[in-house]
Amino acid sequence: xxxFLELMVSVCEAGSIYGLVALAYQIVLRPTGIINFAAGEWxxxxxxxxxxxxxxxxxxxxxxxxxxxxxxxxxxxxxEVIAVQPLLKRDAxxxxxxxxxxxxxxxxxxxxxxxxxxxxxxxxMPFGFGRVELGSIAGTSQSFFIxxxxxxxxxxxxxxxxxxxxxxxxQAVAINRVAAALLGINLRLVTAMSFAxxxxxxxxxxxxxxxxxxxxFLMGLPLAVKGxxxxxxxxxxxxxxxxxxxxxxxxxxxxxxxxxxxxxxxALGAPFLLLILFLLLRPSGLLRARGEQ
Amino acid sequence: xxxxxxxSAGFGKVDVLRGIEFHVEAGELxxxxxxxxxxxxxxxxxxxxxGIHHRQGEIMLDGENIIAASSHDIIGRGLxxxxxxxxxxxxxxxxxxxxxxxxxxxxxxxxxxxxMFEYVFDLFPRLHERSDQIAGTLSGGEQQMLxxxxxxxxxxxxxxxxxxxLGLAPIVVQEILDALTMLKEAGLTQVLVEQKLDIALAxxxxxxxxxxxxxxxxxxxxxxxxxxxxxNLYFALASVRETEEIS
Ligand SMILES: Nc1ncnc2c1ncn2[C@@H]1O[C@H](COP(=O)(O)OP(=O)(O)OP(=O)(O)O)[C@@H](O)[C@H]1O
Ligand SMILES: [Mg+2]
Numbered sequence: 198x199x200x201f202l203e204l205m206v207s208v209c210e211a212g213s214i215y216g217l218v219a220l221a222y223q224i225v226l227r228p229t230g231i232i233n234f235a236a237g238e239w240x241x242x243x244x245x246x247x248x249x250x251x252x253x254x255x256x257x258x259x260x261x262x263x264x265x266x267x268x269x270x271x272x273x274x275x276x277e278v279i280a281v282q283p284l285l286k287r288d289a290x291x292x293x294x295x296x297x298x299x300x301x302x303x304x305x306x307x308x309x310x311x312x313x314x315x316x317x318x319x320x321x322m323p324f325g326f327g328r329v330e331l332g333s334i335a336g337t338s339q340s341f342f343i344x345x346x347x348x349x350x351x352x353x354x355x356x357x358x359x360x361x362x363x364x365x366x367x368q369a370v371a372i373n374r375v376a377a378a379l380l381g382i383n384l385r386l387v388t389a390m391s392f393a394x395x396x397x398x399x400x401x402x403x404x405x406x407x408x409x410x411x412x413x414f415l416m417g418l419p420l421a422v423k424g425x426x427x428x429x430x431x432x433x434x435x436x437x438x439x440x441x442x443x444x445x446x447x448x449x450x451x452x453x454x455x456x457x458x459x460x461x462x463x464a465l466g467a468p469f470l471l472l473i474l475f476l477l478l479r480p481s482g483l484l485r486a487r488g489e490q
Numbered sequence: 491x492x493x494x495x496x497x498s499a500g501f502g503k504v505d506v507l508r509g510i511e512f513h514v515e516a517g518e519l520x521x522x523x524x525x526x527x528x529x530x531x532x533x534x535x536x537x538x539x540x541g542i543h544h545r546q547g548e549i550m551l552d553g554e555n556i557i558a559a560s561s562h563d564i565i566g567r568g569l570x571x572x573x574x575x576x577x578x579x580x581x582x583x584x585x586x587x588x589x590x591x592x593x594x595x596x597x598x599x600x601x602x603x604x605x606m607f608e609y610v611f612d613l614f615p616r617l618h619e620r621s622d623q624i625a626g627t628l629s630g631g632e633q634q635m636l637x638x639x640x641x642x643x644x645x646x647x648x649x650x651x652x653x654x655x656l657g658l659a660p661i662v663v664q665e666i667l668d669a670l671t672m673l674k675e676a677g678l679t680q681v682l683v684e685q686k687l688d689i690a691l692a693x694x695x696x697x698x699x700x701x702x703x704x705x706x707x708x709x710x711x712x713x714x715x716x717x718x719x720x721x722n723l724y725f726a727l728a729s730v731r732e733t734e735e736i737s
Pocket of ligand 2: 530531532574652
């Protein structure tokens with residue numbers, strides 16, 4: 198039982214990270230219709246930013262974390278300016294931004310490897326290696342830090358979409374771009390903002406992940422795949438869907454690795470099985486959008 | 491107030507509109523008439539700058555050419571549109587639809603959001619009663635009121651209406667006619683796209699008739715109403731053009 202509860206803590210930890218990356222996809226996808234596979238690379242850049250600001254410059258977390266988020270938000274915004282805006286301006290086919298973003302993925306990865314090298318880098322645990330016990334639930338302090346931060350971030354993003362005029366404008370663009378434009382909503386600004394906010398969210402995922410993994414220039418792609426899977430599972434239309442998808446994905450992943458009598462290499466395939474199942478049986482995901490296109 | 495000179499516009503490489511000359515003075519209600527496919531909606535879209543591939547010519551708003559301006563800028567300068575097919579945001583509430591209509595509300599001119607809500611709810615009390623309802627569940631007439639109310643939320647100086655009476659029952663048509671008449675009496679400049687002549691003649695002071703992407707006729711409503719060929723005006727104008735083209 199205790200073993201299972203501890204496993205659940207690590208499911209929540211991993212699920213939170215996957216959920217954040219899924220949310221980064223979603224924030225870009227909803228108003229623009231663009232699937233941004235560079236989201237995983239944004240998370241990796243967040244982790245490398247943590248190496249710079251927290252490991253090397255030794256900034257305290259309370260300053261370092263916002264700086265990392267801001268930096269990757271800026272990267273997200275730049276991504277839009279370089280790879281998306283020129284295409285939208287010329288009325289390029291719908292799929293072309295997806296391809297140019299794949300190109301950006303490679304550019305980011307190569308840039309990171311030439312700046313930081315190809316060796317594993319580390320970020321210290323902000324709260325040390327201590328364990329936290331809440332009754333029979335126990336885990337590392339970092340696990341709980343991740344879970345709390347992610348729940349807080351999801352709440353913020355949810356409030357942004359549901360309670361602010363800016364968020365409503367995003368939703369309007371998601372529902373009907375032409376109708377939104379006819380109301381005077383600035384589509385170009387909404388697109389740029391969605392990339393900046395998406396970048397910030399993915400960057401946060403990277404910063405949170407950095408202390409519990411080794412920071413490496415190839416870490417982005419697996420995150421991109423996991424985040425995308427979580428997005429498909431949870432559905433693209435609702436903020437809370439991304440978190441739900443992340444948690445379910447992590448659950449399947451951890452439980453098969455721990456309990457299934459198959460080699461751990463094969464167990465890594467479980468999430469993909471889940472992805473395929475959802476694409477076949479419930480392509481709209483667990484939570485349906487409310488009338489978005 | 492709004493003057494269009496030698497405007498061509500279209501989709502892809504094809505021009506739908508050619509050499510349009512058009513003007514509206516402050517406080518006027520102009521009717522824009524024409525058969526299906528004449529280019530009426532295309533002209534509305536050209537003015538707002540949404541959903542059109544290319545435009546050429548001059549669109550002067552208060553003496554400034556806005557043809558290269560972006561749509562949010564144009565709307566910010568005091569234009570608003572009630573688009574063809576209403577285009578309400580169906581999954582959102584009536585209140586959120588109205589709120590988004592105020593995206594470009596010019597607060598520096600002393601307009602407040604609360605004041606705009608009051609103004610629209612006075613004009614259409616039914617929207618007030620239903621402000622928490624999901625817009626997609628409104629009746630057709632209520633959706634049209636919402637589309638008009640939403641456009642008014644930005645306190646426009648010129649209101650473009652693209653066939654606001656289409657598919658509505660006579661009682662609702664009357665309600666909306668009354669609302670537009672009130673707006674006109676309050677001095678709001680309006681451009682009303684219509685196919686039915688009787689509605690246009692009841693509201694407008696002048697009318698333009700668009701045939702195959704060109705202005706075939708501009709006249710006061712009085713002299714239009716006196717025409718003998720009024721019952722098949724579009725047909726008559728179209729055949730006049732064809733004989734002109736042949737000769
Ligand atoms: N997005 C588009 N792409 C290509 N052609 C278009 C597009 N929209 C309209 N057209 C064409 O432009 C012409 C004029 O269309 P428009 O919608 O302006 O006519 P309309 O006068 O508003 O007609 P209706 O009274 O039926 O609404 C039509 O021939 C139509 O096929
Ligand atoms: Mg039309």
